[in-house]
Amino acid sequence: MILSLALEQLLNGLQLGVMLFLMAAGLTLIFGVMGLINLAHGSLYMVGAFACAVVAAATGSFWIGLAASLVCAAAAGAIVEFLVIRRLYDRDHLDQVLATFALILIFSEGARWVFGSFPLYLDIPPLLSGAVPLPGIEAYPLYRLAIIGVGALVAFGLYLLISKTRLGMRIRAGESDREMIAALGVDIRTLYTVVFALGSALAGLAGALVGALQSVQVGMGEPVLILAFVVIVIGGIGSIKGALVGALIVGLTDTLGRFLLPSLLGLILPASTAGAVGASLAAMLIYIVMALVLAFRPRGLFPANA
Amino acid sequence: EPIKIGLITTLSGGGAGLGVDTRDGFMLAIKQSGNKDITVITEDDAQKPELAVQIADKMIQSDQVDILTGIVWSNLLMAVAPSANAQGKFYVSTNAAPAALAGAKCNPLYFNAAYQNDNLHEAMGEYANKDYKKIFIMAPNYPAGKDSLTGFKRYYKGELAAEVYTKVGQADYAAEIAQIRASGADAVFAFLPGGMGISFMKQYAQSGVKTPIMGPGFSFSQDVLPAIGDAALGVKASGQWVKDLDNEANKKFVPAFQKEYGRLPSLYAVQAYDAAQLILSAASKASVKDTKAFGEAMQAADIQSPRGKFKFNTNLHPIQDIYVTEVVKEDGLLTNKTVSKIFTDHGDAYAKDCKM
Amino acid sequence: MLLEVQDITTFYGSSQALYGVDLTVAEGEVVALMGRNGMGKSTTIKSICNLMPPKSGRISFSGHSTEKLPPHRVARLGVGLVPEGRRCFANLTVHENLVAAARPGAWTLKRVNDLFPRLDERHAQMAKSLSGGEQQMLAIGRALMTNPRLLILDEATEGLAPVIRQDIWRAIRSLKQDGLSILVVDKTLSELLPVADRCVILENARSVWNGQPDALTSDLQDRYLGI
Amino acid sequence: MADRPVLEITDLVKTFGALRATDGVTLDLRPGEIHALIGPNGAGKSTLIHQICGTEKQDSGTIRFAGQDIGRLGVAERARLGLGRTFQVSSLAPEFSSLRNVMLAVQAKAGSSFRFFKPVMRDRGLIDQAMAILERVGLAGRANIPAAELSHGERRQLEIAIALALGSKAFLLDEPMAGMGPEGSKRLTGFLHILRHEAPILLVEHDMDAVFALADRISVLVYGRIIATGTVEEIRRDPAVRTAYLGDHA
Amino acid sequence: MTRENIINLVLALLLLVAPVAASQMGQPFTVTLATRIAVLALAATGLNIALGLGGLVSFGHAVFFGIGGYAAGILASHVFSGEPMMFGFEGSNQMPVIWIFAVIACGLAGLVIGAISLRTSGVYFIMITLAFAQMIYYFAISWPAYGGEDGLSILVRNQFPGINTMLPLSFFLLCYGVLIACIGLFALLRSSRFGAALQAARQNEVRVASVGISPYGIRLAAFVISAMMTGLAGALYADLNKFVSPSMLSWHMSGELIVLIILGGTGRLFGPVAGAMLYVIFEFALGGITERWQLFLGLILLGVVLFARGGLIGLLAGKARHG
Ligand SMILES: Nc1ncnc2c1ncn2[C@@H]1O[C@H](COP(=O)(O)OP(=O)(O)OP(=O)(O)O)[C@@H](O)[C@H]1O
Numbered sequence A: 001m002i003l004s005l006a007l008e009q010l011l012n013g014l015q016l017g018v019m020l021f022l023m024a025a026g027l028t029l030i031f032g033v034m035g036l037i038n039l040a041h042g043s044l045y046m047v048g049a050f051a052c053a054v055v056a057a058a059t060g061s062f063w064i065g066l067a068a069s070l071v072c073a074a075a076a077g078a079i080v081e082f083l084v085i086r087r088l089y090d091r092d093h094l095d096q097v098l099a100t101f102a103l104i105l106i107f108s109e110g111a112r113w114v115f116g117s118f119p120l121y122l123d124i125p126p127l128l129s130g131a132v133p134l135p136g137i138e139a140y141p142l143y144r145l146a147i148i149g150v151g152a153l154v155a156f157g158l159y160l161l162i163s164k165t166r167l168g169m170r171i172r173a174g175e176s177d178r179e180m181i182a183a184l185g186v187d188i189r190t191l192y193t194v195v196f197a198l199g200s201a202l203a204g205l206a207g208a209l210v211g212a213l214q215s216v217q218v219g220m221g222e223p224v225l226i227l228a229f230v231v232i233v234i235g236g237i238g239s240i241k242g243a244l245v246g247a248l249i250v251g252l253t254d255t256l257g258r259f260l261l262p263s264l265l266g267l268i269l270p271a272s273t274a275g276a277v278g279a280s281l282a283a284m285l286i287y288i289v290m291a292l293v294l295a296f297r298p299r300g301l302f303p304a305n306a
Numbered sequence B: 001e002p003i004k005i006g007l008i009t010t011l012s013g014g015g016a017g018l019g020v021d022t023r024d025g026f027m028l029a030i031k032q033s034g035n036k037d038i039t040v041i042t043e044d045d046a047q048k049p050e051l052a053v054q055i056a057d058k059m060i061q062s063d064q065v066d067i068l069t070g071i072v073w074s075n076l077l078m079a080v081a082p083s084a085n086a087q088g089k090f091y092v093s094t095n096a097a098p099a100a101l102a103g104a105k106c107n108p109l110y111f112n113a114a115y116q117n118d119n120l121h122e123a124m125g126e127y128a129n130k131d132y133k134k135i136f137i138m139a140p141n142y143p144a145g146k147d148s149l150t151g152f153k154r155y156y157k158g159e160l161a162a163e164v165y166t167k168v169g170q171a172d173y174a175a176e177i178a179q180i181r182a183s184g185a186d187a188v189f190a191f192l193p194g195g196m197g198i199s200f201m202k203q204y205a206q207s208g209v210k211t212p213i214m215g216p217g218f219s220f221s222q223d224v225l226p227a228i229g230d231a232a233l234g235v236k237a238s239g240q241w242v243k244d245l246d247n248e249a250n251k252k253f254v255p256a257f258q259k260e261y262g263r264l265p266s267l268y269a270v271q272a273y274d275a276a277q278l279i280l281s282a283a284s285k286a287s288v289k290d291t292k293a294f295g296e297a298m299q300a301a302d303i304q305s306p307r308g309k310f311k312f313n314t315n316l317h318p319i320q321d322i323y324v325t326e327v328v329k330e331d332g333l334l335t336n337k338t339v340s341k342i343f344t345d346h347g348d349a350y351a352k353d354c355k356m
Numbered sequence C: 001m002l003l004e005v006q007d008i009t010t011f012y013g014s015s016q017a018l019y020g021v022d023l024t025v026a027e028g029e030v031v032a033l034m035g036r037n038g039m040g041k042s043t044t045i046k047s048i049c050n051l052m053p054p055k056s057g058r059i060s061f062s063g064h065s066t067e068k069l070p071p072h073r074v075a076r077l078g079v080g081l082v083p084e085g086r087r088c089f090a091n092l093t094v095h096e097n098l099v100a101a102a103r104p105g106a107w108t109l110k111r112v113n114d115l116f117p118r119l120d121e122r123h124a125q126m127a128k129s130l131s132g133g134e135q136q137m138l139a140i141g142r143a144l145m146t147n148p149r150l151l152i153l154d155e156a157t158e159g160l161a162p163v164i165r166q167d168i169w170r171a172i173r174s175l176k177q178d179g180l181s182i183l184v185v186d187k188t189l190s191e192l193l194p195v196a197d198r199c200v201i202l203e204n205a206r207s208v209w210n211g212q213p214d215a216l217t218s219d220l221q222d223r224y225l226g227i
Numbered sequence D: 001m002a003d004r005p006v007l008e009i010t011d012l013v014k015t016f017g018a019l020r021a022t023d024g025v026t027l028d029l030r031p032g033e034i035h036a037l038i039g040p041n042g043a044g045k046s047t048l049i050h051q052i053c054g055t056e057k058q059d060s061g062t063i064r065f066a067g068q069d070i071g072r073l074g075v076a077e078r079a080r081l082g083l084g085r086t087f088q089v090s091s092l093a094p095e096f097s098s099l100r101n102v103m104l105a106v107q108a109k110a111g112s113s114f115r116f117f118k119p120v121m122r123d124r125g126l127i128d129q130a131m132a133i134l135e136r137v138g139l140a141g142r143a144n145i146p147a148a149e150l151s152h153g154e155r156r157q158l159e160i161a162i163a164l165a166l167g168s169k170a171f172l173l174d175e176p177m178a179g180m181g182p183e184g185s186k187r188l189t190g191f192l193h194i195l196r197h198e199a200p201i202l203l204v205e206h207d208m209d210a211v212f213a214l215a216d217r218i219s220v221l222v223y224g225r226i227i228a229t230g231t232v233e234e235i236r237r238d239p240a241v242r243t244a245y246l247g248d249h250a
Numbered sequence E: 001m002t003r004e005n006i007i008n009l010v011l012a013l014l015l016l017v018a019p020v021a022a023s024q025m026g027q028p029f030t031v032t033l034a035t036r037i038a039v040l041a042l043a044a045t046g047l048n049i050a051l052g053l054g055g056l057v058s059f060g061h062a063v064f065f066g067i068g069g070y071a072a073g074i075l076a077s078h079v080f081s082g083e084p085m086m087f088g089f090e091g092s093n094q095m096p097v098i099w100i101f102a103v104i105a106c107g108l109a110g111l112v113i114g115a116i117s118l119r120t121s122g123v124y125f126i127m128i129t130l131a132f133a134q135m136i137y138y139f140a141i142s143w144p145a146y147g148g149e150d151g152l153s154i155l156v157r158n159q160f161p162g163i164n165t166m167l168p169l170s171f172f173l174l175c176y177g178v179l180i181a182c183i184g185l186f187a188l189l190r191s192s193r194f195g196a197a198l199q200a201a202r203q204n205e206v207r208v209a210s211v212g213i214s215p216y217g218i219r220l221a222a223f224v225i226s227a228m229m230t231g232l233a234g235a236l237y238a239d240l241n242k243f244v245s246p247s248m249l250s251w252h253m254s255g256e257l258i259v260l261i262i263l264g265g266t267g268r269l270f271g272p273v274a275g276a277m278l279y280v281i282f283e284f285a286l287g288g289i290t291e292r293w294q295l296f297l298g299l300i301l302l303g304v305v306l307f308a309r310g311g312l313i314g315l316l317a318g319k320a321r322h323g
């Protein structure tokens, strides 16, 4: 029993990690590769979830909703890039923070205007619903296993894109010197629009996939945003590998912390106090881990350009 | 004689759904009364305490309101109500009811038209005694969460499988669900308001764990049920109001609300509706400038509440009946149905500390 | 004429950096752009590439006006730039620097590697950890990989060891032989003049003299270049 | 030249992965001299300078400066001891004017950066000292131009001015002539002739005319090793140096 | 007098005259708004030292704002409840005492957080400061002794010798005085040798190190001073609202402080004042007109970043000059 619980929690940690990676993948693409702090990433995540919920409700098919989430988020990303973001590449981080902070407000209130304040309904497709037994574990939700699969695929695909293709090289070149890559004949503006749309599509995908497990409502993107930042900063900005490792570290620490800390404290404190104190510590845990990592590795675990 | 009411509630941000229901319930009562002397000024607090304070200041200082109301969240209420009372203004709570204001810090100008925060949890504790021996209880790690589990334990006599506090705003519950599976509990009591509850219920339904779930009514009230979907079916919850309660006032209220706003009312709407009714009834008897008389008129609670019986305790919190409900599907719509009455004329545990 | 620059003026924000520069480069010609520090040579080059678009005047490249063209379109007309200060892509490897912006043509990776064997040795190293001279080679190689019709070299031999510098001049001569047009800025007249077909001198951000290298008397050199 | 060397480097080694960028270098700098360090691109000259200033840490070997082992000190500490340097790629505070760039160095030399109240622009002493130095390098006319708006050559001059202002006990100049026109090089050459009497100079430079005109001693670094040290004439004649570095420039 | 100085003077007078006049005309709420502006401007001025001068984008300054606020709340609550705090100390409801506590506590917190955070730079710095803020935020939410998420009310505003702080106008004047004093301090710091080193470190860290100034030390000092000033503002803010809660520590608050600065003009003397005026007035005016005020606020912010580089002051007074 104990062993099976431990095993299940490990798997939960892994799964949470992959889920976080999904959320962070688009961010690390935009942030690391284009050097842009995009606080509106969470909003694009929300766009994906909303698009999926609305379209799934209208058509009755989660899968069409999923496709819609990709399209809508990519389109929203491309529009935002075209109207706003492309004026910000040469600015310092501060201007980017403010502009994308403004975008959060616009997206959130805009979404409320259109969809109202109540949470939307989005459920897991029948194909993936229910739980299956795994070796050592009584039952594990199929959908969560599917998320692990999708996360791994996205990680691999992104890695190939960035480090193995010419497109990836150009994007990275643009990060180090935009003017120069343009002077060599590469249409970096369009390229960046494409990358931004891609990053947004990933955010939208995450929103739709994770939205089916969580509450689809205005403001759902904000906690995700912070977590995603924590993940990519621990891993080292701009590194897909770093984001993956960071996500796994955060996922495991958070899950195991939530589970173990109260039990450990329970050995010395009364149950109710131990639960509360343990939970407080667990809530702080990922930030503590992040501070520790950065204190010793100021550029994250896998700094992209070292 | 004119009365100015300041309605501060959450109309933007993640918790806006509750605020919208609060506002709509309140305005419905005002509209039905046809009372032209009453002006209501509504403002959005965006769920930020500082902003709520600023708006309250503005309403008191510039708009010169007589009564404040509408706040959904305990932390915002704590920021606004005591200081409003200190400035001689009435505060009528439509939802938030922190223990602090029900006990030693009670105030003759502070009325609560909803409940005391612990009430619904206490009811579930009492209900659990009937069928279950070993219960897994869980709530977010903040004062309202702790109050909730304390309230539950106040009445629950059986064994606790575990007492778990989750992170505020947590979205993933896989770890807790695994613990539930391993704990061998025969039921789960979860207090997870808003988005947290939606996430938990959806994930729980997927997990293959079959242990029955129960919780306080507002976790399964009409505003969140559609988002949870069928995962909520069969959940037991407690509430001082249920849509199908059999009384005259309720039979008028539900269709009226539906007609006006095109959706089913939630608990928040009812509470706000009653708050408005309380103010209206007092206004017909006394001048709001005469705080003593007006307060006494309020305390008389001469209203027809959709909850049925309604009266005030010595600490100006309600004494009311509390029911257990079950989530069912009616005409393809998820809603709550009354199962049984669990408390009759229930007050709260803090009234004894209130010396007014 | 491959490149024609007519009376351009250019501003950095509100401060004017060019007051009227005229310049032409014919097909197959090597033109040296000269002048003291701060006279506007690099600015002229940035204007040609539209990195710093001129405010007035006209630039055309093989008959196309470059007005309002974004820099990448100018580059695709056939302008290859080796900028002042190298500006290699720091976080790309040598190999990636070379191929990232490459366009098909006579110049291939192999040919560049033959020209600069050192780049081949360092192909997997990040550009930012290259020595100064290595970066210079990389910048030239990178420009050649775009197979330009006009190669612009802004102080391309700066900071190179004498042997390498000789190599680069040798390479420039061989590029010239191949018929490539070149616009070159360099400080070392003894190496520059033998290669140049024509010289243009800037003084106070205006073009003031234009002629064959032999006509550049020591009197002129003293007046405009401070030698 | 019997004085004790100001700077003594012994058996310095630095590797980057498989590459030995500095491979057992031993070198010294004596009072009053200009010691030129030449060598092919990528030989490790800048890496050596980096290790002396502390921006890179050596793997092994010692660096002694002014009678003290400085191998473990931080960049700022070494600068305070009197190591002045210029960068191969100009490194300035871009928003500050030339004057303020130099003033920063003057205040750093005085060790007074934790003065919180007195406004620098009303600090005559500070301004006068900085102006005097700008005049020496010929930048006085550009005193109020932000460093970002200076031309390449002017930035190099400003770098020298900063090193001067630090009143350093030794100068490490990494390609100071790079990017300077003939006129500027001439002036700088003349200037270094005077500067050497204030403090000795370790000069990394590819401009052989300048090196031959200035250097008392030349060391030649190839693949991280010193292959020859000697006077100008000795080096010019050295066949190994000719093939590795000078080519037909001799 | 430069154009910027004239604008600064106008802003300073405006912030002073408007509430005084309003209170004469019997509009006490304007005074409250002005007080809010003054206090937020003070907090942002504190952050402006780190962010504007030092280029240290701290996304966690709400920590200091909150610690300052809790200093006021906690000390006052002990006076009210009569329970001693620790070592027999009774708490205090005297602002000077509270301010000293707030400033010292924030200085210490700033020292610890700064010492660790300043090892990183750029985006990592942004994130590590945020991490510290989040830690303390979650701690405050779940720490029951002082109200947790529900916060802590200050039933009677704390006192200042010789001033009746319960009168809105007096309290405003007190806050205004503190604000002006701190802006003066900011001006001194900026033009001093310390300020020169700090600003140079923002522009080019390597350069500063190689003239022999350790950027770390300079930045740490700036961060601590910045923390203390923001903490002082937090104490005043608590007294303004007569309430503290963890939301003072939230990342939204940190974000808002940054927004104030950029809105007004980063590194500019009166940038925070201009930013706070604009922000509070927008929030108030828009909030009164429409429920969708956040949407319009977003659009306005976006407009400022895209089209008014250098914020309001930059728009009115042109680019900053650096001697
Ligand atoms: N980014 C800039 N902003 C403002 N002014 C600039 C900028 N870059 C250069 N300038 C100014 O423009 C003028 C011309 O500079 P430019 O770099 O073209 O000269 P140059 O002839 O290439 O000099 P050098 O030989 O030193 O490289 C100089 O006076 C310089 O101060």
Ligand SMILES: Nc1ncnc2c1ncn2[C@@H]1O[C@H](COP(=O)(O)OP(=O)(O)OP(=O)(O)O)[C@@H](O)[C@H]1O
Residues within 6 Å of the ligand: C125, C129, C130, C131, C132, C133, C134, C159, D016, D019, D021, D039, D040, D041, D042, D043, D044, D045, D046, D047, D048, D088
């Ligand atoms: N961080 C690093 N990682 C890997 N290799 C490095 C690093 N820094 C320098 N190198 C390599 O070490 C060698 C020495 O570089 P260095 O910059 O010292 O050369 P240099 O002698 O100054 O050359 P130049 O005269 O061209 O400036 C070069 O081959 C360079 O590629």
Ligand SMILES: [Mg+2]
Residues within 6 Å of the ligand: C041, C042, C043, C084, D152
């Ligand atoms: Mg130039």
Ligand SMILES: [Mg+2]
Residues within 6 Å of the ligand: C131, C132, D045, D046, D047, D088
């Ligand atoms: Mg070098």
